[in-house]
Amino acid sequence: MxxxxxxxxxxxxxxxxxxxxxxxxxxxxxxxxxxxxxxxxxxxxxxxxxxxxxxxxxxxxxxxxxxxxxxxxxxxxxxxxxxxxxxxxxxxxxxxxxxxxxxxxxxxxxxxxxxxxxxxxxxxxxxxxxxxxxxAGSPMAVPPQRVSIAADGHSFSLKPQTEAIRDLLGQLQPTLTVVHVVEPEDRDDCTAARQAVLQSGLTTEVPQVATHGVRHLRIYQGILQGAAETHADLLLVVARRRSFLGQLFNRSITSQVILHGRLPLLVLPALE
Incomplete structure (x- = not known):
């Protein structure tokens, strides 16, 4: 069970x-x-x-x-x-x-x-x-059909407790999109971000993973914009260790997405 x-x-x-x-x-x-x-x-x-x-x-x-x-x-x-x-x-x-x-x-x-x-x-x-x-007031599309994963292009490893999420995605088979945000003057190529997600093993059970680049001065606002543009009904973010153990959590991107997001938000703790 x-x-x-x-x-x-x-x-x-x-x-x-x-x-x-x-x-x-x-x-x-x-x-x-x-x-x-x-x-x-x-x-x-x-x-x-x-x-x-x-x-x-x-x-x-x-x-x-x-x-x-x-x-x-x-x-x-x-x-x-x-x-x-x-x-x-x-x-x-x-x-x-x-x-x-x-x-x-x-x-x-x-x-x-x-x-x-x-x-x-x-x-x-x-x-x-x-x-x-x-x-409060978030759309109740359950189970989610479109999931956006925020990724910054840096590699990450997930804690063993997150293995059930990989299986959950495999059972639900939603449309997965990696959202990568850069500053307006940078290239919004998502290759590194997508590769980081794939290498983490999170999407092993889902055959297709799309990408969506966003240019924005504020990363957390770009993530929320990308989720809206991809019509996501669930947003997934990875909280690195420094985000939820450090004293600067209130300034972290993960924290800002939690504070200001309107979609159901799945936060996965990373090993580093």
Whole structure:
């Protein structure tokens, strides 16, 4: 049986969207879900930093979990904990070994970048597991038919935890496009970027990989532009070790794509 998807919920609308996306993605793959609610903390919720979180009783939490799982067409294991986000997610990953960690992201345009980035950084640090972020209001094309992969032309190796993503792409057989962004005065040739993706083994199970070059002054905006121009319904980015462990995460391209992207975003942690 395929590894399950670990879905985080705080009972907000974006979290509910993420749960629906996870169930729709899991069904054709034969995967189960683990739905985790972390009490007393909110995921990517600006109210968490302003003392406005509503504290639910155990009965209210149980009722909310039951309401959200009652009509799902895939097997679901429900858990709740009062640990910190990092500890709770790390423990769940250790016990269930999920192929994906999935969460919803509210509209953060009015939220300081540092708050959103720090939460994402915490999850990547705690799990090193592929992270699927579902922004509020993003299109719900599930399973995805067109996937864009952002690549910079530098070689990368993926962690063993990402092998399930290669298999997932093989099962779904989406249209894959490598998006490569350069500054306006440079050549937007994608040969090196495509070769880096192929050598990583990520696309081994997909026979055709197209390319799309974009010229833009800001790399993250170019990536988002390329995803739009290729009509992607899922954007995949590779987070290098320095991006999610370093102190400059808030300035990284991966972080900016997470902050400002409107598409479902799959973040894969690299070895280096």
């Amino acid at each position: 395929p590894a399950p998807f670990l879905v985080l919920t705080d009972f907000t609308a974006p979290a509910d969207d993420a749960l629906r996306y996870a169930a729709a993605l899991a069904q054709p793959l034969g995967a189960a879900l683990v739905l985790l609610h972390i009490r007393r903390e909110s995921l990517l919720d600006p109210d968490a930093f302003m003392g406005k979180i509503r504290h639910l009783t155990e009965g209210e939490v149980a009722a909310a979990l039951a309401e959200r799982t009652r009509e799902l067409a895939v097997p679901v294991t429900v858990e709740m904990t009062a640990d910190s986000i990092a500890s709770a997610v790390a423990d769940a990953v250790k016990r269930h070994r999920p192929s994906l960690l999935i969460l919803g992201k509210p509209d953060t345009q009015t939220t300081p970048d540092e708050l959103v980035s720090s939460t994402t950084l915490t999850l990547l640090r705690a799990t090193r597991t592929p992270l699927l972020v579902i922004p």
